[in-house]
Amino acid sequence: MPHPKTAEALIKCAGPIESSLLPRLLHVTEAAAIAASYQMGRGDKNYADQVSVEAMRRMLNCLDMKGVIKIGEGERDEAPMLFIGEEVGTGVGDLEVDIAVDPLEGTNLAADGIPGAIAVMAMAEREGLFHGPDIYMDKIVVGPEVVKYEKTHPDEKIDLDAPVIRNLEIVAKALNRNIDELVVVILDRQRHKDKIKEIRETGARVNLISDGDLMPGIATAIRGSGIHMVLGAGGSGEAVLTAAAMKILGGKMLARLVLPTVANGGTPEEIEKEKAEKMPRLATMGITEENLNNVLDIEKLAPGKDIIFSATGVTPGILLNGVSLFGEGDARVHSITMGSSGVVKFTDTIYIHDKEKNPLRMA
Known part of the structure; x- marks a missing residue:
């Protein structure tokens, strides 16, 4: 019986945005989720949102792309970063993308330690995402x-x-x-x-x-x-x-x-x-x-042909586990990523700073 080559076929279908940026997009939402998780249950939704926004922006500016925020934190005079129209990325390379972000979707959920808070974003080629108002x-x-x-x-x-x-x-x-x-x-x-x-x-x-x-x-x-x-x-x-x-x-x-x-x-x-x-x-x-x-x-x-999406749980939810913090700055996170090729991944990631203090353990 011939080998179906299913994975290879889907991987070859991935567009340039999916091929180049989807693996890194996971890091962006994970960083935002971990930043927000340190404020989980502390009752300050604005600060929880602030630290997740800052973390997401720092990571976005590490990506080789020319990105423009189309769905973001607000207008230039209302939000200091990730505002609608802000340019992000290193500016290196040929990838020009439109971006929708919500660094902490469910700020009240995170602040009160209630299930359902996530860090989430999507990207597509220029004009690939609806540029809508904040209503x-x-x-x-x-x-x-x-x-x-x-x-x-x-x-x-x-x-x-x-x-x-x-x-x-x-x-x-x-x-x-x-x-x-x-x-x-x-x-x-x-x-x-x-x-x-x-x-x-x-x-x-x-x-x-x-x-x-x-x-x-x-x-x-x-x-x-x-x-x-x-x-x-x-x-x-x-x-x-x-x-x-x-x-x-x-x-x-x-x-x-x-x-x-x-x-x-x-x-x-x-x-x-x-x-x-x-x-x-x-x-x-x-x-x-x-x-x-x-x-x-x-x-x-979402008219785009090369769309990528990533979401990472902050507090436990329907599809994603929340962030688990342990040790000194170490964390375990659960995410979903997907691209227009049809590849969908549920990813369980552990960040360990000191392997001697915090060796990996079986779940």
Whole structure:
């Protein structure tokens, strides 16, 4: 029987960004996660975020590339580093990349020692990631089985505007399950009160989370995670990062930009005030009141052909273990990395400064 050469074939499919930068990207998120882990449970989310940002930026500036932050920590006058538009990397070589970062996704989770905090980032060729504003995105995320089902049932497609029961019926058929066997993750927010009620009325189970719906979104594309759909409005940056991973994993995501005042049921006066404040900035990104409500799919959120993604656990989560600190500055971390070739790695890494004091041990 001939050898299938599976690994070789996938490795040869990797683009220049994946081939050159994905191994190093792992180091970037690991450094940020370890920095944040020393502040885990200390109650200071801002400082935890600060040290993770600093660590991530230091590592990014070691990479031979010409990088531009497209999803980052904010505008130049709000964030001292990893701000939108900042150039990172050594500037050496021909690789020009757009970057989405969240050095500490789930700052409250990390500060309070609650599961689900991660360090995460994605890269793609120029214009390969949606350059969105720092507002909300209302979204729905499902796995590749649903994509496969839609191809053979063109009249049954997940729709951001459809009733929850309609979307859950499609997911149930795609997974060969009953609706009451499905689990839907949604942020525990007042703005989702009606949506949560609607989900429960279908018979599906609701998994409420306080923060951090990025990894649950990715989990919909991984069998055995116990998560079948993610719904609701959250940060647009996290949505783009989710889309980058879901494009690699073959899942589906639909999203729509929404102003926080609109999502949270603000008064007409509050909505108009926010429009006046934010629409001029959105206009520079090509976003107007006419197209603000357009539905964005994965090809619009992550149009790149050479996408790489890395996430490292800070506190324990659905897919990743948290950082374990031991000895003098030594740490064990758990990460997921993936690239457009289709190669996905779960990596368990141990950093040891003094091998005599802290020899490796069997788990």
